[in-house]
Amino acid sequence: xxxxQHGVAEAFRxxxxxxxxxxxxxxxxxxxxxxxxxxxxxxxxxxxYGLARGRFPGRTVLLSAVNTGMGVxxxxxxxxxxxxxxxxxxxxxxxxIYTKQAMxxxxxxxxxxxxxxxxxxxxxxxxxxxxxxLYTLGAGRLRRLWIVAGEAQLGLLAAIMAGFGAVISEVxxxxxxxxxxxxxxxVLTTAIVTETGRGNLPVALALGLLLLALAFVVNxxxxxxxxxQRS
Amino acid sequence: xxxxxxxxxxxxDGRSVLQIPALTFPSGTTTAVFGPNGSGKTTLLRLIxxxxxxxxxxxxxxxxxxxxxxxARRCIGMAFQTAVFLRGSVxxxxxxxxxxxxxxxxxRRSRIExxxxxxxxxxxxxxxxxxxxxxxxxxxxxARALALRAPVTxxxxxxxxxxxxxxxxxxADLPRLLATFAATTILVTHDREEAFRLADRLxxxxxxxxxAAGVKSSVYARPPDRETAELLGYTVLPANGRVVAIPxxxxxxxxxxxxxxxxVEDVIDMGNHLHVIGTIEGERVDLRLPASMAxxxxxSNLKVHAESNIVLLQG
Numbered sequence: 307x308x309x310x311q312h313g314v315a316e317a318f319r320x321x322x323x324x325x326x327x328x329x330x331x332x333x334x335x336x337x338x339x340x341x342x343x344x345x346x347x348x349x350x351x352x353x354x355y356g357l358a359r360g361r362f363p364g365r366t367v368l369l370s371a372v373n374t375g376m377g378v379x380x381x382x383x384x385x386x387x388x389x390x391x392x393x394x395x396x397x398x399x400x401x402x403i404y405t406k407q408a409m410x411x412x413x414x415x416x417x418x419x420x421x422x423x424x425x426x427x428x429x430x431x432x433x434x435x436x437x438x439x440l441y442t443l444g445a446g447r448l449r450r451l452w453i454v455a456g457e458a459q460l461g462l463l464a465a466i467m468a469g470f471g472a473v474i475s476e477v478x479x480x481x482x483x484x485x486x487x488x489x490x491x492x493v494l495t496t497a498i499v500t501e502t503g504r505g506n507l508p509v510a511l512a513l514g515l516l517l518l519a520l521a522f523v524v525n526x527x528x529x530x531x532x533x534x535q536r537s
Numbered sequence: 538x539x540x541x542x543x544x545x546x547x548x549x550d551g552r553s554v555l556q557i558p559a560l561t562f563p564s565g566t567t568t569a570v571f572g573p574n575g576s577g578k579t580t581l582l583r584l585i586x587x588x589x590x591x592x593x594x595x596x597x598x599x600x601x602x603x604x605x606x607x608x609a610r611r612c613i614g615m616a617f618q619t620a621v622f623l624r625g626s627v628x629x630x631x632x633x634x635x636x637x638x639x640x641x642x643x644x645r646r647s648r649i650e651x652x653x654x655x656x657x658x659x660x661x662x663x664x665x666x667x668x669x670x671x672x673x674x675x676x677x678x679x680a681r682a683l684a685l686r687a688p689v690t691x692x693x694x695x696x697x698x699x700x701x702x703x704x705x706x707x708x709a710d711l712p713r714l715l716a717t718f719a720a721t722t723i724l725v726t727h728d729r730e731e732a733f734r735l736a737d738r739l740x741x742x743x744x745x746x747x748x749a750a751g752v753k754s755s756v757y758a759r760p761p762d763r764e765t766a767e768l769l770g771y772t773v774l775p776a777n778g779r780v781v782a783i784p785x786x787x788x789x790x791x792x793x794x795x796x797x798x799x800x801v802e803d804v805i806d807m808g809n810h811l812h813v814i815g816t817i818e819g820e821r822v823d824l825r826l827p828a829s830m831a832x833x834x835x836x837s838n839l840k841v842h843a844e845s846n847i848v849l850l851q852g
Binding site: 433435436438439440441442443444445446449453456457 | 583586587588607610611613614615617619621623624633634637638639685
């Protein structure tokens with residue numbers, strides 16, 4: 307209990323004193339996870355739509371793969387991305403290992419199946435005739451996707467929340483491909499691991515509380531938008 | 538605008554669903570595509586709308602193949618069997634349909650007002666479209682398709698899923714609405730009454746093939762086979778080594794030139810008439826008798842005859 311109180315007090319102190327390193331870590335955490343989630347949306351929403359509406363051989367296998375991907379441990383994703391980007395890996399020459407770009411890539415891989423899965427589920431819950439109706443009204447492919455996405459926006463916002471929630475809170479992939487380099491690739495989760503390892507529990511706890519607060523604020527904003535749409 | 542089908546074949550999962558060598562829906566007519574469930578009626582409508590790609594052959598609107606020409610697809614207004622709406626009001630749903638057809642804002646307003654007034658749903662304009670009752674939704678669905686004022690209007694089971702009184706009213710209103718808004722109309726139905734009341738031409742489809750097509754009186758007068766005759770309401774019976782199709786209500790009690798023995802199974806007093814259920818040589822027959830007549834008892838035999846409009850069938 308003392309540790310918790312100490313942690314809350316430390317969190318306030320770090321925020322109020324304007325610790326520049328902490329603000330950098332928060333900004334970096336938000337930037338990496340936001341970019342990864344945005345890229346996952348760009349790829350995942352059309353893919354989820356295609357999976358929900360398409361009729362092609364192997365669709366069920368693909369859906370099963372996506373559903374499995376929704377539960378893959380981030381550390382495994384991190385390991386695979388590390389193997390691809392490490393100096394001896396097939397993309398080692400790009401020099402991306404232990405960079406923010408590598409972390410974005412790993413988080414993109416984690417978030418995409420979540421966005422695809424949630425999108426497919428929300429599009430499948432719409433009337434099957436909706437895209438057909440839009441087609442007969444003369445809407446082109448992109449226009450149909452846009453209108454259907456608008457109709458499925460409650461589910462799509464859930465997809466964004468799930469994707470963002472997964473990547474901002476993961477530690478395994480970020481640690482493996484980012485390397486937790488101070489001033490460069492350290493994010494809130496990896497910083498917590500570092501501080502815990504050092505036995506600096508109040509600071510670790512404070513960072514954990516900040517991470518929770520950050521995730522809460524982002525999700526609260528998305529939830530407000532979602533519930534406004536619902537009403 | 539004529540709608541024509543040439544050498545059309547559609548297969549699904551390796552199974553032939555529809556095969557039509559040639560068929561034309563003449564401009565300015567209302568045609569009912571009539572057949573039992575699963576016969577391929579809706580598939581034909583979807584092929585005409587360009588929603589399905591034919592395995593062979595093509596559908597043409599005028600001279601243009603529908604699948605290859607986006608402009609041709611814009612010549613079609615379609616009301617699906619299930620009324621599907623976007624979130625938002627009835628007005629929003631009609632407006633977006635017209636916006637997708639690139640109708641100007643002022644035209645949209647007047648077209649929406651006219652369509653909802655004529656379809657009797659003007660009072661629903663600001664209601665959420667997804668909260669309408671079955672009958673209301675079907676009328677709004679129709680209003681949306683008609684507001685497009687497309688040269689070709691496709692209606693898939695326009696009276697399906699609504700209660701009896703709403704159906705009766707819409708069935709009475711539809712001919713006027715189609716005359717006001719639609720040029721060439723193709724409607725799909727499995728209901729004989731709907732087909733005959735709404736259309737001036739019939740296309741009978743059974744098991745993916747066209748059995749009969751043409752003006753409804755000629756299609757009705759000459760059913761080509763037993764299945765078509767039964768679908769059109771005829772009672773099909775064996776008689777002296779031949780097969781005859783007897784029109785509804787043409788069987789009468791008593792003897793005549795063509796007499797049958799009806800084995801009575803049940804008699805239901807319908808108030809203003811007696812409904813007799815029985816069999817003639819194993820074929821189920823429904824017979825209407827005047828209420829004043831002494832009801833035959835179940836298990837007895839009753840002589841019945843057919844006099845007029847009997848059709849001799851092949852085989």
